Amino acid sequence: MGSEPRWVGLKPSGIRYSAGINVDLLSAAADAGIAVPFACKNGVCELCEARLLSGSALNTRNQQMIPVGARLMMCRTVACDHLELEISAVMAAGKNQPRKFQANVVDVRSISHDVYRVELQLPRRRELSFHAGQYLSVILPDAEPCYFSIASSPSEQNIELHIQASPEWVSAQKVIDALTSGEAVSLELPHGKACLASAPEKPLLLIAAGTGFAQMKSLVEYLRGTSFSQPVKLFWGVRRHEDMYLRSMARQWEQEWSAFTFQPVVGDDEDNDWSGHHDQLVRAVLATGADWKNVEVHASGSPTMVYTLMDALIEAGLPPEGFFSDVLEYAPRS
Structure with missing residues (x-):
């Protein structure tokens, strides 16, 4: 196929991305904005494990071709042809199942006459996967959940919110009061299907x-x-x-x-x-x-x-x- 990029399809998410010549599949996925789990990038942690469903791929560690049906580490694999991989850790837009987390409040500050910037830290952040554009709910005792867009990128360690609140908006003001109390807060996330699991192909x-x-x-x-x-x-x-x-x-x-x-x-x-x-x-x-x-x-x-x-x-x-x-x-x- 010469110097042309190879397309890599991921199942079951249905996401597809391009991988250049001699670019490992994990790095190419990151360039396309696809959140493949990893820790070491040298094939040891095995978090980026996938299974080759079709196509030709090379293991860069031993320079051997990978048989169809075999497992591979995306950080140690380059595409020799168009590929199809099975990797359940990569979810399509809006397919991450919401989970409850306890979050510590890092900062709450006013950034306008009625908007607060909130920064939250999740002690188990590595367990959370969400897509850019999704939102969460803040769960307070004896109250309906309050929903807010996540203002931070999925790659950020902390979660950022922008909360519009004034004294007449009772529910939002209750959230701000809870966030400034010094106590941990309960969240449920992620929610929302209007998000990006990978970089789009259009303006x-x-x-x-x-x-x-x-x-x-x-x-x-x-x-x-x-x-x-x-x-x-x-x-x-x-x-x-x-x-x-x-x-x-x-x-x-x-x-x-x-x-x-x-x-x-x-x-x-x-x-x-x-x-x-x-x-x-x-x-x-x-x-x-x-x-x-x-x-x-x-x-x-x-x-x-x-x-x-x-x-x-x-x-x-x-x-x-x-x-x-x-x-x-x-x-x-x-």
Whole structure:
């Protein structure tokens, strides 16, 4: 096959990625943003074990071909042809089963007039696997679970949340009170199917309203750690300038990552009609003139915003399967 990259398919997840010449399968998977478990990268820990289902692969330790049906260590294997592997440790988007964890609170700090940045540490972090764009629930005694997007990349050791809370929002304020009490907090994660298990093959449009930015932060920081080179454009819609609590971070991404552009969308300070700002955000997205048949859209915000945006983009030519939002799962249309 010359110098052409080889495709590696993973079962049962259905994920596929490209592996270059003389690049081990584990490194190629990492470049594609696929979270294969590993510890040593030299074939000793056996965490990256898989089974060869089809194709030709070489063991780089002994320079011998690996028979079909045999086990292999992805860190010590290169593809000589297109491959199909069986590895149950790699899950498709949204297929990780939620589990309960106890987390220690590392930090809670105000980053705007009503948004807190929360940093949590899981003593058993190695046991947790989640995909960029997923969310979790905070479980308090005698209360319904409260759901928040995970703002950190899956590669980060600690979990970051952005929680919007003010005195009139009782449930969110209870969460902040619990997080600042000094006690450990119960979490359940991961949740959500609108996430990335590997780097996509199309340009990305990311659209957030308010603290929906947290989900987009996870996606952006995840993609920056891969070899993804397609254009990424982030729209962030807020009512007032002060609601854009991490504008400087988005601007920094734009300066440091040539594939990334950021477009803030701020409503009229005197107009508190949030539906009007939804329309403004949708108009800004439509004005990009994107090739809607060749783009992937991820949206995070209220159901009203998400469905208004989805309807407009599908009418403009976006295939329905190119639109991703957790709203479609937790607030389906009747």
